[in-house]
Amino acid sequence: MKARTELLAASAVVALFAAAPYLAPLVHLDISIVSEVLVTAIAVMSVNLLLGYTGLPAFGNAAYFGLGAYGAALSVQYLGFHFIEAILVGTALAFVGGLILAPFLLRRRGIYFGLLSIAFGQVFYFIAYRDTDLTGGEDGMTITRPYFGIPPAHVAIHELSFYYIALVAFVLALIAFRSVVRSPFGRTLVAIRQNEARVRFLGLNSDRFIFVALLISATMAGVSGALFALLINFAYPLELDWHQSGYFVLSMILGGAGTVWGSLAGAFIYVIGKDIISTITPLWQIFLGALFVACVLGFPRGILGSLAALLARSSAPAGVDPNATFDAHTPSEVNVGP
Amino acid sequence: MIHDLAPQIFNGLVLGAFYAIVGIGLSLIMNLTGTINMAHGSFMTLAGYLAFTMVSRGTSFWFALIAAPLIAVVVGIVVERTLVRPLYKREPFYSLLMTFGLSLMAEEIYRLIWGANAVPFSPPPGLASAVSLGFMSFPKFRIFIVIVLVIAMIGLALFLTRTRFGLRLRAAVQDTEMIAALGTNTQLLYAVNFGLGIFLAGIAGVLAAGMLGLSPTSGNALLMPAFVTVIIGGMGSLFGSIVGGLLIGMAISLTTLWIPAASEVSMYVLMALVLMVRPRGLFGEEGIFG
Amino acid sequence: MAPETILLDASHVSKVFGGVRAVDDVSMQVREGTIHALIGPNGAGKTTFFNAVSGYAMPESGHVSFRGKDVTRALNWKRVAMGMGRTFQTPSVFPELTVDENVRLGVRAHAGQAFRLRTPRGAAAAAVDARVDELLRFVNLAAQRDRLVAELAHGSQRLVEIAMSLSTDPVLVLLDEPMAGLAEAETDRIVGVIRDLRTRLGLTVLFVEHNMRVVLSLADRITVLDRGKLLAEGTPAEIAADESVRDAYLGEGVLEHV
Numbered sequence: 001m002k003a004r005t006e007l008l009a010a011s012a013v014v015a016l017f018a019a020a021p022y023l024a025p026l027v028h029l030d031i032s033i034v035s036e037v038l039v040t041a042i043a044v045m046s047v048n049l050l051l052g053y054t055g056l057p058a059f060g061n062a063a064y065f066g067l068g069a070y071g072a073a074l075s076v077q078y079l080g081f082h083f084i085e086a087i088l089v090g091t092a093l094a095f096v097g098g099l100i101l102a103p104f105l106l107r108r109r110g111i112y113f114g115l116l117s118i119a120f121g122q123v124f125y126f127i128a129y130r131d132t133d134l135t136g137g138e139d140g141m142t143i144t145r146p147y148f149g150i151p152p153a154h155v156a157i158h159e160l161s162f163y164y165i166a167l168v169a170f171v172l173a174l175i176a177f178r179s180v181v182r183s184p185f186g187r188t189l190v191a192i193r194q195n196e197a198r199v200r201f202l203g204l205n206s207d208r209f210i211f212v213a214l215l216i217s218a219t220m221a222g223v224s225g226a227l228f229a230l231l232i233n234f235a236y237p238l239e240l241d242w243h244q245s246g247y248f249v250l251s252m253i254l255g256g257a258g259t260v261w262g263s264l265a266g267a268f269i270y271v272i273g274k275d276i277i278s279t280i281t282p283l284w285q286i287f288l289g290a291l292f293v294a295c296v297l298g299f300p301r302g303i304l305g306s307l308a309a310l311l312a313r314s315s316a317p318a319g320v321d322p323n324a325t326f327d328a329h330t331p332s333e334v335n336v337g338p
Numbered sequence: 339m340i341h342d343l344a345p346q347i348f349n350g351l352v353l354g355a356f357y358a359i360v361g362i363g364l365s366l367i368m369n370l371t372g373t374i375n376m377a378h379g380s381f382m383t384l385a386g387y388l389a390f391t392m393v394s395r396g397t398s399f400w401f402a403l404i405a406a407p408l409i410a411v412v413v414g415i416v417v418e419r420t421l422v423r424p425l426y427k428r429e430p431f432y433s434l435l436m437t438f439g440l441s442l443m444a445e446e447i448y449r450l451i452w453g454a455n456a457v458p459f460s461p462p463p464g465l466a467s468a469v470s471l472g473f474m475s476f477p478k479f480r481i482f483i484v485i486v487l488v489i490a491m492i493g494l495a496l497f498l499t500r501t502r503f504g505l506r507l508r509a510a511v512q513d514t515e516m517i518a519a520l521g522t523n524t525q526l527l528y529a530v531n532f533g534l535g536i537f538l539a540g541i542a543g544v545l546a547a548g549m550l551g552l553s554p555t556s557g558n559a560l561l562m563p564a565f566v567t568v569i570i571g572g573m574g575s576l577f578g579s580i581v582g583g584l585l586i587g588m589a590i591s592l593t594t595l596w597i598p599a600a601s602e603v604s605m606y607v608l609m610a611l612v613l614m615v616r617p618r619g620l621f622g623e624e625g626i627f628g
Numbered sequence: 629m630a631p632e633t634i635l636l637d638a639s640h641v642s643k644v645f646g647g648v649r650a651v652d653d654v655s656m657q658v659r660e661g662t663i664h665a666l667i668g669p670n671g672a673g674k675t676t677f678f679n680a681v682s683g684y685a686m687p688e689s690g691h692v693s694f695r696g697k698d699v700t701r702a703l704n705w706k707r708v709a710m711g712m713g714r715t716f717q718t719p720s721v722f723p724e725l726t727v728d729e730n731v732r733l734g735v736r737a738h739a740g741q742a743f744r745l746r747t748p749r750g751a752a753a754a755a756v757d758a759r760v761d762e763l764l765r766f767v768n769l770a771a772q773r774d775r776l777v778a779e780l781a782h783g784s785q786r787l788v789e790i791a792m793s794l795s796t797d798p799v800l801v802l803l804d805e806p807m808a809g810l811a812e813a814e815t816d817r818i819v820g821v822i823r824d825l826r827t828r829l830g831l832t833v834l835f836v837e838h839n840m841r842v843v844l845s846l847a848d849r850i851t852v853l854d855r856g857k858l859l860a861e862g863t864p865a866e867i868a869a870d871e872s873v874r875d876a877y878l879g880e881g882v883l884e885h886v
Contacts, residue, residue, distance in 0.1 A: 057431040104610065107617045111372050111430040112573055118374075119565045119609065126602035184736050184744045191733050194722040197684070201720070202737040203708035203796045209743070242562075246376075246438045253435065285446040292439020293421065296432050 013261070017167055021160055033275050035163045035231055038170040041267035043224035044251045045177045046217040051249065052257035053181055054213050055193030057114030059245045060121030063101070064094040064218040066240030067124060068225025070135065073143050073235035082149025083157060083165075087226040094222020095215065097124065102214040106207050109196070118242050125240040140236025143229070162231060169227060170264075173220060178260050180216060189213055190258075246292075253295055256302030266302065344474045346595045347588065352480045352549070353563075354587020355487040359542045360560050361567035361579035362494065363535035369511045369574055370531050372430045373422060377437040378564070380444035381536045382543030383557030385410040387452050389544040390459045390552055399462035403486075407540025414536035415529050423528065441558065448554040456553040483545045490541055491580065494534070498576075507531055511574075563590070566605045570612050572622025581620055633660040635800050635832050636681065641690035643676050650676040651687070652856040658800065663826055663833045665847035667840070667867075669876060672853040674836045675717065678804050681834075682714045683707045695799070713793035714802035719785040721792065723778035727769055728760060730777055730788050734795025735759045763791045766828075767821060783814030790821060794829070801825060803835035807842055815842065822846060844868060852876070 016023075020034045043065050050058035071093030072086040081089060101120050108116055128135045135141055145157055157165065180186050191199050192206050199206050229235045238244060247270065255266025273291070278284040295302075360378065367375045388406035393399055417440065425433040460466065461479035468475045498504040510527050543557055550556060566586055571578025586605040593604040612620060636658040643651040651673040658664045666674050680687040683704035692700045699707055722730050735756050736742045747753070764770040767787040772780065777788055786806060793801055806822065807815045819842055825831045837843050843850060843864070850867045852859040854876040860867060867873055 051431065055429075057429075057434065059431070059434065104613055107613075111368065111374055111434075114431060114434060115368075115374055115565060115569060115573070119562065119569055120606065122562050123603060123606040126606075130599040130602065180745060183746055184741050184748075187729065187733060188737075188742045191722050191725070194724055195720055197716075198720045198722065198792070199733075200703075200705045201682075201708055201714055202734045202742075202792065203705050204737050204742055205703070205705050212743075243442075246435070249431070249435060250439075283446055283450070286443050289439040289441070289443030289446070292435055292442065296436045296439070297421070297424065300428070300432060 010261075013264070014167075014171060017170075018164075021163060029272070029275075031163050032159050032231065033271065035159070035166045036228070037264075037268050037271045038163075038166040039224055039227045039231055040248075040251065040271050041170055041264045042173045042227070043221050043248050044255065044263040044267045045173060046220035046224065047245075047248045047252045048257065048259075048263050049177065049180070049189070049213055049217045049220070052252060052259070052262070053186065053193060054189040054210065056109070056210065056213075057111065057249075058117055058217065059114045059242065059249060060101070060105075060117030060119075061217065061221045061248055062240055062242060062244035063121035063124045064097050064221035065225035065228070065244060065248070066128065066235075066237075067094040067097045068222030068227075069229035069235045069239045070128060070225075071222070072226035072229045073141055074134070076143045076146050076230075077141060080146075082146045083230060084149045086146060086230060087223065090226025090229065091219055091222040094225065095219050097222075098215045098218025102211050102218075105214060106210045118245070121240070121245060122242055125237050125242075128235075128240055129237040135235070135237075138237060140234055143233050143235070145230055145233050157230075166227060166231070169223065173223065174260070174264070177220070177263075181260065185209070185212070250292055250295060252302075253300065254291075254302050259302075262302055342595060345476065346591045348474075348476055348480070350588035350591030351584065352483055352587070353591055354584035355484050356542055356546055356560060356583070357563045357567045357587055358580045358583025359487050359490060359538050360564035361571065361583050362491070362576050363538040363542075364564055365568050365573065365576055365579050366531055366535040366538075368568070370507070371422075371426055371433075371528055373425075373433040373437065374430070375437050375535070376434060376561070377417075377441040377444060378535070378539050379557035379559070379561035380441045381410050381414055381557070382539045382546065382560065383448060383552070383554065384413065384444065385540035385543035386459065386547030386552045386556065387448060387457075390452070390457055390547060393459070403541070403544050406544050407537050410540040410543070411533045411536045415533045418529055418532040422532070423525075426528070445554045445558070452554070454554065456551045456556070459547045459552045461548045479548060483549060486541065486545060490538060494538070494576075497534075503530070563605060566609050568619075570609050570619055572616075572619030575619070575621035578619055578621030634658070635660045635695060636834065637691075637693045638677075638681060639691050639693075641677065641680050641687045641692065643673075643680055643685070643687045645676075649856050651680065651853075653690070654853065654856070654858045655690075656851045656858065656861065658832060658834050659849075660799075660832050661826065661830070662848040663822065663835070663846055665843045665850045666834060666836045666853065667838070667843055667850060668853035668859070671855070673856040674853055675804055676856075677853065678714070678802055678836060682712060682802055684714075708796050708798070711797070711799040712802065713796055713798035713800070715786070715789045715793055715804055715806060717805045717808055719782070719789045721777045721785055721788050724776060726774050726776055727764070727780070727788055728773040731760050731763050731791050731795055732756065734792040735763070738796045759795070763794055766794070766824070767791045768817075781814070783810045783817060786810070786818060787821065790818075794825075798831065800832045800834065803833065805836050805838065807837060807839050815839070819846060 017034070017038070021031050024031050024034055043061065046064070047058045047061050050056045050061075068090035071090030075081040075086045075089040104120060105113060105116050129137055131137070148157055181189070188199065188204065188209055192209060196206050225239065228239070251266035251270040252263060253266070254269045255264065256262030274284065274288065277287045281287070360382065364375060364378055367373050385406045388409050389402035392402040392406060421436055421440070422433055425436060465479040465482050468477045469481065498508055507527055507530070510524065542560070546556065546560065563586055567579055567582040569582070570585060571580070571582030586608060589604045589608050590601050594601040616622070634657045638657070639655045641651055641654050642649060654673070654677055666677065668674055676685070679685040681692055683699070683702055686701065690700070691698060694707065694710060694712060697710070699710065722733070733742070739752070739756055741748055741752065741756065748756070761770070764773055767790055769784060769787055769791065772784065777785055780788065790803070790806070803822070806818050810818065822833055822835065823846070825833050847864055849861065850864055851861045852867060852873050859876055860870045860873050862870070
């Protein structure tokens with residue numbers, strides 16, 4: 001995509017979202033649902049960086065998302081922190097979570113990375129679930145949304161103001177994400193996905209890159225989680241559960257792996273779709289499951305991925321490569337050397 | 339002290355045996371096809387519910403213990419052939435997502451058929467009482483569970499080491515292309531292997547239903563410990579799964595005794611410790627990384 | 629360094645796979661400025677030896693030293709930083725990136741820019757551009773720079789890989805069967821590039837090859853492996869005349885027409 005075309009398209013999308021408070025009621029959509037789309041999109045980006053760009057099955061990002069949520073909720077509940085402070089605490093907690101888990105995760109690749117992500121991610125779920133005195137356990141913890149916190153804006157945040165905060169956060173996250181994936185660092189991540197052994201034979205320690213990618217990813221997921229807790233004024237253990245990680249991965253695939261805007265598209269489809277289905281039928285989980293199945297079998301490149309494949313001059317999409325020859329016969333990891 | 343400790347150790351053994359058998363099933367499927375079967379717990383639950391339905395319609399428990407897992411196997415093989423097989427040539431997270439979706443659907447379907455609440459599934463009358471071991475008494479059903487699970491593991495070991503098919507399966511895990519070149523039908527291997535994993539899950543599912551309760555999500559509760567089992571034991575090692583399962587069974591049951599709130603977290607601590615010392619798990623192949 | 633400096637010194641290297649000694653007590657030295665060939669029948673352990681030398685898989689026993697330093701346990705990316713480059717039998721490239729991006733990744737890695745979160749501008753960027761141009765011209769792929777590597781012919785993918793190995797400024801290049809699966813014309817192109825590696829860039833080359841015509845015309849020294857063991861070492865003329873080498877290759881017919 002040419003730089004000018006992209007800037008135009010981006011401006012159009014942002015303008016559309018800026019107008020959403022006026023447009024959403026026309027389609028009977030609550031503005032807080034659109035807020036949820038934007039907040040979720042940040043978490044989906046965090047998965048996209050690891051899975052879509054670096055090729056690491058990130059099935060544990062709910063851990064960082066949940067840490068962000070609990071960090072925000074706990075700091076509001078027990079320390080009386082304001083909105084901005086709560087978000088910083090949540091993000092910091094997620095970052096620390098990433099620091100703790102990354103050394104374990106970056107030793108392995110492929111499905112083993114996925115397995116370790118799922119397993120390790122779940123530890124925080126059980127902590128939140130069991131530590132009932134602090135977190136309210138299974139029932140979760142309800143908070144009152146704090147004031148914004150930066151004088152003179154010492155004001156309460158209502159749904160509309162929250163929406164614009166979420167929009168600003170999303171745009172900032174998108175800009176950060178885009179510059180990361182376009183940077184030499186980001187290009188090296190893509191190179192790691194395609195051929196890690198060659199990256200090492202270019203004299204680069206790929207583990208270092210993956211470590212940093214994990215930390216960036218954890219931080220983004222943390223921002224998303226903190227915003228989410230303050231959106232719904234509630235933090236609960238299922239935010240940390242592997243199911244939540246799976247929903248992020250699904251959203252990423254829906255939108256298109258390895259595309260900058262795919263995360264937004266995926267989050268949009270997932271959040272709005274879930275909202276619609278769950279108001280129509282109590283059996284929404286069947287539809288959600290079916291969506292997984294259909295997505296995997298039907299359009300593995302996602303909406304934007306398929307679109308990009310159509311537009312791109314080559315048949316190779318920007319995202320998941322069509323010749324992704326994960327060889328079923330050798331499920332062990334690809335040797336990248338010691 | 340001994341009066342508290344001894345039963346907990348035995349409980350740990352029983353739990354550990356469950357984790358081991360579920361972990362072995364997961365390992366079998368993962369090793370051969372690279373599929374992390376997130377629906378493994380759903381197949382356990384399915385077998386549990388099938389047995390529950392059979393027994394409540396007057397079938398004997400013993401019949402249900404074999405028949406319910408077998409029906410789950412049939413369902414499993416159909417799923418593998420139609421939905422999972424097309425993904426073998428794709429990146430492994432696709433099959434993970436697929437089985438994840440299936441587990442979501444299964445949960446809701448169980449809820450529709452058998453209700454959202456736990457259903458009572460009690461062990462057969464002959465196994466309902468407890469047996470006194472002198473210093474402690476222990477429910478017969480739990481002893482029975484250990485016996486069945488041990489028989490299942492021995493049976494699997496014999497199958498893998500003594501039958502032609504089992505040997506081929508093991509060889510295929512090492513090098514599928516070679517086996518394909520030798521003319522073995524690899525697709526048949528995949529299907530049978532998947533079925534084998536589900537059969538183990540099914541037996542565990544029926545037994546777990548009698549001990550841990552039966553609800554739409556009861557099987558999934560065993561999935562995470564089973565993952566940890568596989569990681570601790572070393573991915574690729576079935577023997578490792580047995581050791582890993584027993585270790586975390588013990589860890590969970592002993593922490594339940596002393597610090598109940600930390601019971602689940604203890605297995606993660608154990609996993610972290612093991613991985614620090616042995617990044618590939620206790621019996622994982624150090625392999626190509628030397 | 630004097631022409632006689634030993635650049636790579638492997639002593640008593642062994643590697644076992646499932647009870648089989650794929651490489652068994654092999655010692656060899658590569659002198660600076662030479663083109664050194666490693667040959668042997670299939671299963672002789674050539675690639676395994678290459679892996680031990682380049683750090684792709686560590687040897688069970690023995691020592692490898694490079695530029696006078698012991699690198700037996702050094703990680704592969706550290707050896708690259710010390711000046712070792714390598715290619716693989718199947719070209720190890722980034723298939724979905726363009727030729728330019730492939731080489732650029734290597735150049736940036738060597739310039740210490742790979743970890744940057746901002747694309748460098750100004751002089752740093754110009755230096756990278758110039759180096760990418762230079763490497764692409766060296767392998768004669770400047771015209772295809774914007775094509776995806778996956779779309780290129782096999783031989784061109786090899787050249788991309790060679791350019792990438794050169795991007796890190798190595799002094800020693802290890803080429804694992806650079807001519808495998810290539811047509812005659814492409815083979816000649818690679819042969820020309822290997823010659824240029826020494827004459828134009830002053831590099832030392834160690835390569836594995838099956839094509840004896842190429843080996844005998846290109847190499848200054850030849851080391852022969854057979855079933856994991858060192859069989860012979862010498863000049864092309866010595867090797868061509870060696871009885872044990874002829875025996876090892878008997879039935880393969882490769883030496884018959886030389």
